[in-house]
Amino acid sequence: MNYSIPKTLPEMVELLEQPVNEELVATAIAAVVGMARHRGQTLADLTAEVLKDDFILDRTQRDWLSTVVAEAWDSLPDC
Numbered sequence: 001m002n003y004s005i006p007k008t009l010p011e012m013v014e015l016l017e018q019p020v021n022e023e024l025v026a027t028a029i030a031a032v033v034g035m036a037r038h039r040g041q042t043l044a045d046l047t048a049e050v051l052k053d054d055f056i057l058d059r060t061q062r063d064w065l066s067t068v069v070a071e072a073w074d075s076l077p078d079c
Contacts, residue, residue, distance in 0.1 A: 003027040005034060026072075033072050043073045 005027055006012040012031055018024050036046045050066045057065065 006031040007034060007038075009035075029069060029072050030076055033069065033076055037078065043070060046073070 003015070003018070003024060004011075006015060012028070012035075015024060015028055015031075033046070046069060047066050050069055051062050054062075
């Protein structure tokens, strides 16, 4: 299935209704990167949010996710 990259929070929430698969996760990451850029955040700002301690992901998972987010940041065109 092809997902459009959400540009708003309500569009992002609509993704929650979809079954989770690799494409959905990639779409969500692209949306987060796009929204962060739109808010004027830097990659460092976004990385700091991803690496912030939480109860959902452990440190290894947060490190992996921060790498994926950085790769997405570098590969996605500015919108």
